[in-house]
Amino acid sequence: SEEAGAPVSGGSLTWAVETEPITLNPHQYAQAKARLLVWNNFEALLTHDDKGGYLPWLAESYDVSADGLAYTLKLRSGVTFSDGTPFDAAAVKANTDLLLSAGYAPTVAAVQLKNLKSVDVVDPATVRYTLKRPDVLILDFLSSPQGAIVSPTSLKAAKNLKAGGVELAGTGPFVLDRYAPGQELHYKKNPAYNWAPANAGHAGPAYLDEVTYRFLKESSVRVGALTSGQVQVIEGVPATDEPQITANPTLALSKGLNSGSAYSYYFNTSHAPFDDIKVRQAFRDALDVGTVLQAVYRGAATRAWSVVGPTSPFYDKTLETTYGNDPARANATLDAAGWATRDSDGFRTKDGKRLTARLVQSAPFVRDRRDTLAQAVQAAVKQSAGIDLQVSVVDQGTAAKAIADGQYEIFDNSRADTDVGAALNLLLTSNGAINRTGVKDPALDALLDKGVSTGDPAARTATYQELQKKVITTDALIQPLYAPADQIAAAKTVGGLHFEPTAGVPGSAYNVWLRK
């Protein structure tokens, strides 16, 4: 903010974060909330710009062959890992080969690198990625945490390779020198750092001498820690706590919408009642998403109209206000669909069966008060259309079993992939890893394939907009709810806080400074 003045070097910052990463090895990265930590000490070959394109980072440039099967990257020279190992093509290949090796990172190998054939060292400063079929998402991988390049020496030496920690060395502007599980991560400045990407805000070493990230799971506790001056920055400020920040003249609040898919309810079309499109439409008409969001998030949530997040370049704005909040139509549709009778509790029934939809939430992954939101939705659809939404928050094993056995009618999810195509592939392809709608539609699969076969932004936008119209309007497969967002609250003495372009999550501490 303005009060922080011009950037100055030095100082140490304490930043309270919501989530303790389950792993500090970037290759194993699986939590969007951990992303702001990764880029402190690790870097990828490319990075996102704010228009859906890519900028070189540890690479100097990249080049795609005409058939879309070979990606050749020229690497930056003069870069060294913090353990002294030089950064070169061999290091890049070592990283990628490790990712492809069995048992190391199954998810990366099976999803992000599923189309990768090989990585080759062309010369010490050049690598080539060869694909089995065209897949522009390889660029997204190359700029993702999983694509971060770790010192091959430290990869070999690490005792707990998958957990990572201080033993893994990266090229980033900070070096992780202390990890107290359950408590905090401590980074110190890498004085030799001199290879920031073009959009980083400045060049050369980071401003701060040290950054400490403390893990404070409870939002009230984070806010309390900030207002009492124990920390200077926090992330994750729930709506109810926002007034405490905004009312305080020494604090500032900023928000960023995340990339990827919107938080949505996916209808399970493989059995009744949502195998009937009328019921799916009626559910959406029965729900006034705006009011529900207002109640739960007190105006702090951004309503989503599509499965694609509103900040994505592929977002189809024309979908807005085309459906929902029409109880009369919902009731008429349901009457027509045969759910015309009501039971003693006021729920609709058909052939003696209640119109029930089960939503199974896995407790460890519930965040953003999505359980509360579910209760609000529950109350709303009951009231307006007599739909019985049953919400259960269960442990991971039970949730996995419920999903595996098809014992659910609604699945809730949001994905924080930087390229929404990655999320849509997982969620909507016939054999997608998290296809919970049960949809198997060749036309849909063709669209999804087309979306990743070309790197041309305009062509991709057209494809994905067609796809959005199909799943939202034509098929009513999805009830989008809100666009996940991140919040940063900080003392006004802190400058340079920002959200990562495209991803929309809080950025690393590289460009942050502390007024003296």
Add this chain to the structure above:
Amino acid sequence: MIAIRDLHVTFPHRRHTVEAVRGIDLDIEPGECVAIVGESGSGKSVTARTLVGLAGPGAVVRSAKFEVDGRDARAFGPEEWRRVRGGFAGLVLQDALVSLDPLRTVGAEIGEVLRVHGHRGDRDLRVRDLLATVHVPEPERRARQHPHQLSGGLRQRALIASAIAAGPPLLIADEPTTALDVTVQAQILALLGERRAAGETLLLISHDLAVVARLADRVLVMRDGRIVESGGTASLLSAPSHPYTQELVRAVPSAATRGRRLSEAGVVAAPEPSGDVVLEARGLTKRYGRHTVVDDVDVRVGRGEIVGLVGESGSGKTTVAQLLFGLVAPTAGTVTFEGEAWTGQPERRRRARRRHLQLISQDPLSSFDPRWTVRKIVAEALPRGGAVEPLLERVGLGAELLDRNPRQLSGGQRQRVAIARALAPRPSLIICDEPVSALDVSVQAQVLDLLADIRATDGTAMLFISHDLGVVHHLADRVLVMHDGAVVESGPVDDVFHHPRHDYTRELLAAVPTLEGEIR
């Protein structure tokens, strides 16, 4: 030293106020030994404790005059009372076995008195001297031991040592011999006699006239918080004037009372033994681990016969009873009951014959199901269709008790209910394990009379276990003397008690305080 007039001690309660002491006068002159006797609950202990200002929580003490050591104690504050306690009067409490702190050494307990009363000099040395004074062998070692490592007699001695540690001119001993074996009891009495001979003042409290008779100059008889009679020991015991005192004196069982009623004037018939054997045990032996508790014991009980079993605590009397009853299997030996094998049989086979062998224990209360009424308890023992009332009448209980819970009965009434229950199945033998040990003399007299009556009318045989030689001599036809698990002597009571052949029997007999001996 002590001069008290019209002392009242009451314990106010919300629902019922207990008047423990109702207007007694008490004077103790220096060098005198005064005794208070009376039945349980008559207010003896409360009186004794009131003398040192420890009447009890919430007690209200009123008196016309209360002088301790010539000063008016009614005006004493806590500090003055503290100096009286231990300094002027040493108190030996009633429950000798639990009156020393089990977590501290004997030496520490005695030393504490010395410290509190400002003893100068080597305390350990003084503790050892004190222990030696009360005849504790190896005082040095004993001083370092904890109470549980000492026998009952030694504990009582240590307690007396702590009471006299600060050299108080007055020693108050509340039931100093209760719960001790006769031989030990005799030693403690000898110790107290020694102190009295040395010219100390003594206030002795007991329910046992015989104990008192040996030591006291003066006796006060207490009942219901009042003193009913007092006077010189010899005159009071030989010619009691108050009916209650007369009753007390008459009720003491001994050789002289054989064939006589204790609770009233009259005689009891003793039938001639028929010669049939009801129960016979041969070579009974019981070992627990390496410890032999019962060692090669033979018992024979004839029809209609009362066989006494005496011995000190721990000699194995109860174990013999359990072996005969068939609750515990003997390590060796056999029991024959009514001519058929009794031991070595499966319980299923014995069940039908069980009714002919009954048991009466020392603590009747615990032998009743706490939820049951008297009626139900007795009815359980009756053969189908038997009536309860006549049975109760036989043991001298009215029908008004039928629907009471045993807890609402007095000790004597409880034991009568237990006897009624034992009689119900018309047994041929009743094993009585210390049936009167917990009872006051007068109540004990009634129960003993009842047992004698039953034998006379029903011809029920009994094995009568007791540590009280007087009781056995009064009631039994034959006696077995047990010592360390073995029977050392047996025979007709008069033979054994008048002409003991075994040393141990002689020792036992010598230790028994008797009224007759003192009165004559």
Add this chain to the structure above:
Amino acid sequence: MIVLRRIGTGLVVLWVAATAAYLALLAAPGSTVDSIIGDGADTPLIRSQIVQEWHLDRPAVVQYVDYLWRAAHGDLGRSYLLQRPVRDVLGAQLWPTLKLALVAAVLGIALALVLAVTTRRPWSRRVSSTAELVLVSTPPFLIGLVLLSVFSFQLGLFPVSGDRGAAALVLPAVTLALPIAGVLTQVLRDGIDRALDEPFVITARARGLRERAVLARHALRHALLPAVSLLGWLGGTLLGGVVIIETVFGRPGLGQVTLQAVTSEDMPVVLAVVVFSAFAYVVLNTAADLACLVIDPRLRRS
């Protein structure tokens, strides 16, 4: 000899606990693979890789024996979720929890001793026993929330959370200590009452001892006996308490690890926590037995 037998039974309890927990977790719905995948991507390829990595294709018996064998050698396995040796995971969290538990225990015990001894007069006793009743009847997290709300949010006297410095320890330790103090005070007071009913106390008074000395030298030691035998209970309460207290105060520690492990079915960690808590119980109970021996000479006989 006693010690050897204690260790023997201790080992049996440990083995039973570990085995029971192992069997129990085996019976849990969803496979191990499910819990490792969590809400991540799920394809047959990923599954087969996980099976390979964790050797899940072996028969259950072999896995169990292997688990016992490794556990006996101090290797508690690797966390499914955190990808680190369980020993490291627990080791790192042990100290914050231990610190909290120790401070709370000391606080609770001290408070109980002071209260039990000082509140012997009728009115103070009544006030204290009412407070104890309230404390033992209140859910610990409510105590925590109220303390947090008043002392941190409203008054700002203590840091809201975390594990930094002594100040951060105050509220959680007090929260944990209060119910303990409540229970212990009741036990101690009851023990003192009982001891004061014993004849040896009258004897002590009859020697001219001051009431204070009777309490300190005689009654308190007797009251300590039942309190000491609560040591095992105390350990359990502390261990169970930290699960909630650490959540309320956002502190790191075993409680957090346990909760995370249970919800994400991180079987190796859950098992380790079970074994650890059984271990703590065995140790504490042995300590309690020994302490009783020290206090009460009557028990030393055999």
Add this chain to the structure above:
Amino acid sequence: MTLVLDRPLVLRPPRYAGFLVAAGFLVLMLAVVLVPGLFAGDPLAADPMHVLEAPSTAHWFGTDQLGRDVFDRVVHGARHSLAIATAATLLAVVAGVLLGMLAGLAHKYADEALARSFDALSAFPLILLALLFIAIAGPGALSLVVAIGIATLPHYARVVRAQTFVVRQAGYVTQAVAFGRSRLRLVLRHVLPNVLGPVPVIAVIGLGEAILAAAGLSFLGMGTQPPSPEWGAMLSEGRNYLSVAPWVSVLPGVVATLTVIALTVVGRHLQRRVEGRLG
């Protein structure tokens, strides 16, 4: 007879006043459990316009994050919380009495094995044991019931086992042997009724513990599922709003505490009565 000495007498008489108040509270609770509709409105009625409002005459306990009336939820929550606690306690009592008596009557080795397994079971903090169970069976009311039932079972089993030992050796059982009674009859007529004596009283106090345990587990998110208004779950949900709306979590907690206190007071009173009768 032994004497009761030098303990302030004031303490002995039972506190009837406290007992009566507590008993009255429990009667009220019972009424609330049986007909919650009489005392409060719909616990699920959300009102997005009145979210997190402070206690007032319209909403005695304020409103929660969805604009539901906290008082209505607390009243209806009584049914959930008390039902769970009662079911868990019943389970523990029945299983505990059976196992405890079995151990008390069994042969040395069987008894030893059972006693050790009670020990092993109580080696775990209740919360941990319940968590373990929930890890297997998943969260939910039924899991809570079984978990708390299992976790509190050793408590009853131990009391019953000890009591069985006492009763087994009591004079009246010996006496019953003297009348040639069969073993089964002995157990049914003498042992069982006398062993059961202290159980109901412990169960009343145990009920309070079960409420606390259920609340604790719900607080950790292992209990009943939203939107059902269970006290612990309400506390847990409300915790997020502690700094802005403390009433959402504190008031249900206070009601839970009062219930537990009332149960303890009544239980202890009964205990004194029973002991007074027996001793």
